[in-house]
Amino acid sequence: MPAVYRDSVFLNVPFDKKYAGLFDALVFAVHDCVFIARSALEVDDSGQARVLKILDIIEQSKYGIHDISRAGIDRQTGLARFNMPLELGFFLGAMRYGIAKQREKRCLVLDRERYRYRNFCSDIAGQDIRAHADQPRAAIRAVRDWLSTHRTAVQMPGGKAIFDRYERFRTQLAVQAADVQLEIGELTFGDYTKLVVGWLTKNPW
Amino acid sequence: MTKRTIKPAAGESRVSLHDATSAARVVYRDGTTGRFVILERDLSGQFKDRASAITSAKGTFRARKDSVGSHSGSMRRSSKKK
Numbered sequence: 001m002p003a004v005y006r007d008s009v010f011l012n013v014p015f016d017k018k019y020a021g022l023f024d025a026l027v028f029a030v031h032d033c034v035f036i037a038r039s040a041l042e043v044d045d046s047g048q049a050r051v052l053k054i055l056d057i058i059e060q061s062k063y064g065i066h067d068i069s070r071a072g073i074d075r076q077t078g079l080a081r082f083n084m085p086l087e088l089g090f091f092l093g094a095m096r097y098g099i100a101k102q103r104e105k106r107c108l109v110l111d112r113e114r115y116r117y118r119n120f121c122s123d124i125a126g127q128d129i130r131a132h133a134d135q136p137r138a139a140i141r142a143v144r145d146w147l148s149t150h151r152t153a154v155q156m157p158g159g160k161a162i163f164d165r166y167e168r169f170r171t172q173l174a175v176q177a178a179d180v181q182l183e184i185g186e187l188t189f190g191d192y193t194k195l196v197v198g199w200l201t202k203n204p205w
Numbered sequence: 206m207t208k209r210t211i212k213p214a215a216g217e218s219r220v221s222l223h224d225a226t227s228a229a230r231v232v233y234r235d236g237t238t239g240r241f242v243i244l245e246r247d248l249s250g251q252f253k254d255r256a257s258a259i260t261s262a263k264g265t266f267r268a269r270k271d272s273v274g275s276h277s278g279s280m281r282r283s284s285k286k287k
Contacts, residue, residue, distance in 0.1 A: 003215045020278020042216030168232035171241040179228035180220045184279045190216030192280045197214045198225025
């Protein structure tokens with residue numbers, strides 16, 4: 001079943017190990033808030049050029065969550081990491097120049113500190129920018145609070161309740177994965193989201 | 206209020222939603238200890254041992270309350286840093 005535009009949330013976030021805990025938490029929060037998490041990782045193995053895949057997912061997503069907390073200097077290369085700001089730029093461009101449907105897009109920018117962006121990406125002032133301090137609990141709360149303003153007909157649990165649900169999900173994830181012959185740590189984005197949705201189905205609000 | 210409808214997962218996986226749901230456990234917080242407890246099911250010894258090793262140092266079917274915030278994530282990471 002193809003993801004529906006009005007439910008899709010494009011996650012523009014780093015893919016490195018240090019960010020993994022936040023990424024997992026964001027995916028869970030998006031689905032617990034009755035949306036669909038979308039990521040470039042969902043098509044990571046196909047032959048399509050990476051930028052085209054990302055543009056396709058952006059086009060298919062009404063919402064975007066862009067984490068610029070890692071848009072700093074890479075220790076190994078000494079160069080800035082531009083992918084997250086670049087993809088944020090694609091998203092903002094679609095909001096500005098796209099057809100009517102694309103102009104309905106909404107985005108949330110996450111960073112470690114709320115006003116840090118002023119030092120390196122000040123042109124995004126005016127967007128909805130929230131801080132997570134590298135904590136899954138704060139990231140879940142920020143995402144929940146933002147998404148709840150876009151789905152007012154659904155009475156979502158608060159950020160604390162969703163984080164509690166996330167902890168409960170994590171407690172059983174290894175067993176759940178093992179039951180479908182998967183090892184925790186080798187889950188693909190598709191595997192992980194499927195397990196999240198399976199758990200949410202069995203553990204409703 | 207609109208009834209909550211859980212949305213499908215995006216991304217390719219060989220795992221079906223039916224299997225993922227069947228494998229999911231109900232987890233609750235023990236009112237006395239404050240720890241999470243997984244509702245037991247038909248677990249094979251191998252799976253039970255593996256889960257116990259991950260969720261608790263003592264091998265009980267419980268997890269420390271602080272075991273989530275510091276976890277390193279479960280998804281396989283892309284080799285590309287982005």
